[in-house]
Amino acid sequence: MGGTLLASVSAASASGFQVNLGGQKNIGMGGVGVGLSLDQAAMFYNPGALAMVRDNGVQVGVNAALARSSFRGDNTGIQQSLDNKLVVPFNFYAGFGPKDAKYKFGVAVYTPYGSTLKYADGWEGRYALTEITLQSVYVQPTASYAITPTLSVGAGLMILAYGSVNLQKDLPLPTGPGHITLDGKTKTQFGYNAGIFFKPSDKLSVGISYRSKIDATVDNGSVTYSGLPATGSASAALINRSFTATSFTATLPLPAVASIGIGVMPNEQLTIGLDASLTFWSAYRTLDFGFSGNNGNGTTDGLVGGNNFSTSKRFYQDALAFRLGGQYKVDDKLTVRLGTAYDFSAVKDGYVGPETPDADRVQATAGLSYLVTEHFGVDASFLFEAFRQRTQTQGQLLDNGTTDRVAGTYRTDIFIPGVGLHYKF
Amino acid sequence: MKFFIKCTAPVVGLLGLGLAGCQPDIDAPKVSAGSADFSSYIAIGNSLTAGYSDGGLYREGQLNSYPNILSQQFAQVGGGSFVQPLFTEAQSNGSGYLKLTGFTATGSPVTANVTTSLALRGGTAAAPLYTKFTDPINNLGVPGIRMSDILTPGYGSVAGNPYFERITLDTTPLQTYLQRVQATVASLKPTFFTEWLGNNDVLGYATAGGAASSLTPVATFTTNTGLVLDALVAGGAKGVVSTIPDVTGIPFFTTVGPSFKATLVANSVPGVVALTGAAAGNAASGNRKSIATADIRDASGGRQLFTLTSSAFLGLLGRPTGAPWRYLLAQANQPRAALGPYLTSFGIDTTQAFGATVGNPIPSAFVLDDVEQGLVASATASFNSALTTAATSRNLAIFDANAFFRNVAANGYVANAANNTAGYLSGNLFGLDGVHPTPRGYAVVANEILKVINAKYGSSFQGVNANLYRGVVFP
Numbered sequence: 001m002g003g004t005l006l007a008s009v010s011a012a013s014a015s016g017f018q019v020n021l022g023g024q025k026n027i028g029m030g031g032v033g034v035g036l037s038l039d040q041a042a043m044f045y046n047p048g049a050l051a052m053v054r055d056n057g058v059q060v061g062v063n064a065a066l067a068r069s070s071f072r073g074d075n076t077g078i079q080q081s082l083d084n085k086l087v088v089p090f091n092f093y094a095g096f097g098p099k100d101a102k103y104k105f106g107v108a109v110y111t112p113y114g115s116t117l118k119y120a121d122g123w124e125g126r127y128a129l130t131e132i133t134l135q136s137v138y139v140q141p142t143a144s145y146a147i148t149p150t151l152s153v154g155a156g157l158m159i160l161a162y163g164s165v166n167l168q169k170d171l172p173l174p175t176g177p178g179h180i181t182l183d184g185k186t187k188t189q190f191g192y193n194a195g196i197f198f199k200p201s202d203k204l205s206v207g208i209s210y211r212s213k214i215d216a217t218v219d220n221g222s223v224t225y226s227g228l229p230a231t232g233s234a235s236a237a238l239i240n241r242s243f244t245a246t247s248f249t250a251t252l253p254l255p256a257v258a259s260i261g262i263g264v265m266p267n268e269q270l271t272i273g274l275d276a277s278l279t280f281w282s283a284y285r286t287l288d289f290g291f292s293g294n295n296g297n298g299t300t301d302g303l304v305g306g307n308n309f310s311t312s313k314r315f316y317q318d319a320l321a322f323r324l325g326g327q328y329k330v331d332d333k334l335t336v337r338l339g340t341a342y343d344f345s346a347v348k349d350g351y352v353g354p355e356t357p358d359a360d361r362v363q364a365t366a367g368l369s370y371l372v373t374e375h376f377g378v379d380a381s382f383l384f385e386a387f388r389q390r391t392q393t394q395g396q397l398l399d400n401g402t403t404d405r406v407a408g409t410y411r412t413d414i415f416i417p418g419v420g421l422h423y424k425f
Numbered sequence: 426m427k428f429f430i431k432c433t434a435p436v437v438g439l440l441g442l443g444l445a446g447c448q449p450d451i452d453a454p455k456v457s458a459g460s461a462d463f464s465s466y467i468a469i470g471n472s473l474t475a476g477y478s479d480g481g482l483y484r485e486g487q488l489n490s491y492p493n494i495l496s497q498q499f500a501q502v503g504g505g506s507f508v509q510p511l512f513t514e515a516q517s518n519g520s521g522y523l524k525l526t527g528f529t530a531t532g533s534p535v536t537a538n539v540t541t542s543l544a545l546r547g548g549t550a551a552a553p554l555y556t557k558f559t560d561p562i563n564n565l566g567v568p569g570i571r572m573s574d575i576l577t578p579g580y581g582s583v584a585g586n587p588y589f590e591r592i593t594l595d596t597t598p599l600q601t602y603l604q605r606v607q608a609t610v611a612s613l614k615p616t617f618f619t620e621w622l623g624n625n626d627v628l629g630y631a632t633a634g635g636a637a638s639s640l641t642p643v644a645t646f647t648t649n650t651g652l653v654l655d656a657l658v659a660g661g662a663k664g665v666v667s668t669i670p671d672v673t674g675i676p677f678f679t680t681v682g683p684s685f686k687a688t689l690v691a692n693s694v695p696g697v698v699a700l701t702g703a704a705a706g707n708a709a710s711g712n713r714k715s716i717a718t719a720d721i722r723d724a725s726g727g728r729q730l731f732t733l734t735s736s737a738f739l740g741l742l743g744r745p746t747g748a749p750w751r752y753l754l755a756q757a758n759q760p761r762a763a764l765g766p767y768l769t770s771f772g773i774d775t776t777q778a779f780g781a782t783v784g785n786p787i788p789s790a791f792v793l794d795d796v797e798q799g800l801v802a803s804a805t806a807s808f809n810s811a812l813t814t815a816a817t818s819r820n821l822a823i824f825d826a827n828a829f830f831r832n833v834a835a836n837g838y839v840a841n842a843a844n845n846t847a848g849y850l851s852g853n854l855f856g857l858d859g860v861h862p863t864p865r866g867y868a869v870v871a872n873e874i875l876k877v878i879n880a881k882y883g884s885s886f887q888g889v890n891a892n893l894y895r896g897v898v899f900p
Binding site: 068069071074076124125126127128174175229237238239386389394404406409410412 | 526841844897899
C-alpha cells in the first residue's frame with residue numbers, strides 16, 4: 001500500500017533516476033519553473049521565487065507514471081517486455097504570508113528521485129537484476145524574502161523524510177537459480193534548496209536555484225534468499241555457507257541540481273519559460289554493499305556469494321537538461337500549456353545497467369488549468385517521454401569492467417497523466 | 426509519429442487504462458549469411474565435436490554439441506537439417522558417463538558412473554560396442570580420434586574406435602576416417618564445415634602424464650591436416666578451422682595440485698618423489714624425479730601439474746601402499762597378475778612410503794611434469810602452426826581456441842552477468858572429467874565460432890544465451 005502511494009516514477013522525466021515532477025502546471029510546460037513564479041511549486045523549482053507568488057495557497061498533484069520498457073539481448077535477440085508497473089509520484093505545497101508582506105513561508109513535500117522496474121521472468125539479465133524499487137520523499141520547510149520589489153531570495157531545508165530501496169536478482173547457483181532480495185529504509189538526512197529570483201519588468205524574469213546532494217544511506221537493510229538448496233540436501237552445506245548475510249548497508253547519492261531559468265511574458269495571456277539544469281550525477285561512482293549478520297547457513301558471517309561486500313561501477317556523468325514551455329490564458333477560467341524537454345543521459349556508454357536503463361530522452365507535454373471558482377482550480381497535465389534506443393555490447397562491458405550487467409538494447413517510453421487541485425486565498 | 430498517435434490517443438481519453446498493448450518495439454537484429462552459404466553444414470572433429478561430456482558420450486551432450494548449436498543458428502539463414510548420430514531416448518545414456526552424486530564432509534565431489542539406459546550392443550567393458558547409427562550424418566565427430574588416425578584402415582572396425590565403429594557402414598568396414606569425410610562431402614555436398622581435429626594428438630599423452638600414448642609427429646600432423654581440409658573444400662565449401670587449446674589450462678590438470686600443495690605446506694613436507702616418462706627401470710635408471718613442494722603449480726607459481734585422477738591417491742602420501750599401481754593397471758585393462766612383473770620392472774616396493782621414497786614414487790601417470798609440459802607445449806604450437814597455415818592457404822576462417830581458452834583460464838568468461846571460469850565443478854564450463862566442456866562450455870564455444878564466422882564471411886549471426894545451457898549441476 002505504502003509502496004504504491006509513496007512510490008516515485010520509473011526514472012521518469014529527467015536523467016538517471018531523477019524525477020522532475022514538481023508541480024502540475026510546470027509539468028504541462030516541459031518542466032520549466034526556475035525562472036517563473038507560477039504557484040506554490042516554486043518551493044521545488046526555485047525557493048527564491050516564492051516571495052513573488054501573489055497568493056497564499058495549498059495545492060496537491062498526483063501523477064500516474066506508466067513506463068513501457070523493452071529489452072533485446074545482445075545474444076538471443078529475443079525481445080523482453082518489462083512488467084507494466086504503475087507508480088504515483090506526488091507533490092504537495094502550502095505557502096503563506098501576510099498580505100503585502102515581503103516574506104513568505106511554506107512547506108513542500110515531493111518525490112525528487114525514484115525508480116521502479118520489474119523485468120520479465122527468466123530474462124537474460126536475471127543475474128544482474130530482476131526487480132528494483134527506489135523511493136524518496138523530501139519534506140521541505142521553506143522561507144522566501146523579497147529584498148526589493150524585483151529581487152527575492154529563498155531557501156528550504158530539505159529533509160529526506162522517507163526513502164526505501166528494494167533490489168532483487170537471481171543467483172546462478174549450480175543447483176539451479178536462487179533469488180536474493182535486499183530491502184531497506186533510509187536514514188533521515190538533510191540538505192538544502194536555495195534560489196534567487198529577479199524580475200526586472202512585467203515581461204521578464206530570471207532565476208537560479210540549487211538543490212544540494214543528499215546521501216540516502218541504508219544502515220540495516222534486510223537480506224533474504226529463496227531457492228537455496230534445502231537443508232539436508234547433498235549440496236546444501238557446500239553452497240549455503242556462502243550465503244550467511246542477513247543485513248546490508250549501502251549509500252546511494254541523490255545528487256545536487258543547479259538550474260537557471262528565464263521567464264518571458266510578452267503579454268497578459270502568454271508566459272514562456274526556458275530552463276537549463278545540470279544534475280551532478282558524477283557523485284555516483286560506485287554502488288557498494290556491505291554485508292553482515294549470520295542466518296546460520298555457515299560459520300563465516302556476512303557472506304553473499306562468498307563475499308562480505310560487493311561493489312559495482314557506476315561512474316555517472318553530470319547530466320544537462322533543457323526545457324521549454326509556455327502557457328496561454330484563454331480566458332479568466334481556462335489556461336492551456338505546452339512544452340518540451342531534452343535530457344542528456346547520466347550514464348556513459350558501457351555502464352548502462354538494468355537498474356537504470358538510462359538514455360537521452362525527449363519529452364512532449366501538455367496541460368491545462370480550469371478555475372472552478374475564484375479560489376479553487378483544477379490542473380491537468382500529460383507528459384510523454386521517449387528514451388532514445390540504447391545498445392550496449394558485451395565488448396563495451398568487458399572494456400569497462402562492467403560485466404555485472406547485461407549486453408543488449410533498451411528502449412523505454414513513459415506516459416504520465418497527472419492531475420492537481422489548488423486553493424488560493 | 427504513427428506510434429505517438431496510436432498510443433497516446435487512448436491515453437488522453439482513458440488516462441492510460443487502454444495502454445496495455447503499447448510496448449515500444451526494438452527492431453529485431455537482421456541475421457544474414459554474408460558471403461557464405463550455410464544450406465548444408467558438416468562438422469568434422471573428435472569428442473569436442475561429438476558433444477562428449479562428463480567422461481562419456483550421451484544424448485544430452487550430443488544435443489548440446491557446438492555443431493548442433495551452430496546448426497540452429499544457421500537454420501535462420503537457410504541452413505538445412507543437421508543430423509547427428511544421436512543415441513535414442515531409450516538408450517539416452519549412450520556410453521555411460523560420470524554423474525555428481527554428492528560431496529564428502531570436506532567438500533570433495535563424489536561421482537558415480539551412470540550404467541542404465543546405455544547404448545551397448547556387445548563387446549567387453551574394455552572394448553565396448555555401441556548401438557549402430559548408419560543413416561547419413563552431418564556431425565562426424567568421433568571421440569578419441571587423432572589427426573594421426575584419419576588414414577588408418579579398420580579404425581571403424583570392431584577392433585578400432587567404438588565411436589567410429591558405431592557410425593561406420595557395414596558395407597565399408599575398413600573405411601578410413603578420411604574416406605568417410607570424402608564420401609560425406611560427395612553425398613551431402615556441404616557448403617560449409619567446421620573442422621576441429623588434433624586435440625587428442627597431444628591430449629592422450631598429456632592426460633597420461635607422459636606415461637603412455639605419444640605425441641603425433643609434426644610431419645604426420647601437417648600432412649593429414651592438408652588431406653582432411655582438401656577433402657572438405659573439394660566441393661567449394663567454406664568453413665572454420667579450430668586450433669588446439671593449451672591442455673594444461675583445463676581442470677584435469679589445475680584442480681588437484683593447488684590443494685595438494687596446500688596440504689604439503691601445512692604439514693611442512695618439503696617435496697615428493699614421482700616417476701617421470703614411460704620408460705621402465707629402477708631408481709638408479711634416472712626415471713625418478715624429485716618435486717619440491719614449492720614447484721607444484723598453484724596461483725602463486727610452480728610448474729608441476731597433478732592429474733585429476735591422482736586425487737584419490739595423494740592422501741596415501743607417506744604410507745606403504747600398492748593401491749595407485751593396482752588402479753593404473755586396471756585402467757590399462759591389464760590382469761592383476763601383471764602387477765608383480767610391472768612393479769619389478771620399475772623397481773617399486775609397495776611397502777615403502779608412497780610418494781616419499783624412490784622405492785614407491787608417485788606414478789608418472791599422475792604428474793605432468795615440466796619436461797613433459799614442454800613437449801606438449803611444443804607439439805601444440807607446431808600443430809597450431811600447421812592448422813593455421815593450412816587454413817590460411819585455403820582461405821578458411823580460424824577459430825583460435827588456444828587463445829580463447831587461455832583467456833578463459835586467466836580471466837574467466839562472463840556472460841549476462843553470470844561468471845564462468847576454467848575451474849572444476851563450479852566453473853560451469855568444464856564437465857566432471859575435467860577435460861570436456863559442459864553444455865554451457867559448448868554454447869560458449871559455439872558463440873565464439875559464430876563471431877569468427879561473422880568476421881570472416883561478413884555474416885551477422887547472434888549467439889545463444891549461454892546461461893540457458895547448464896554447467897555442472899549439483900544434486
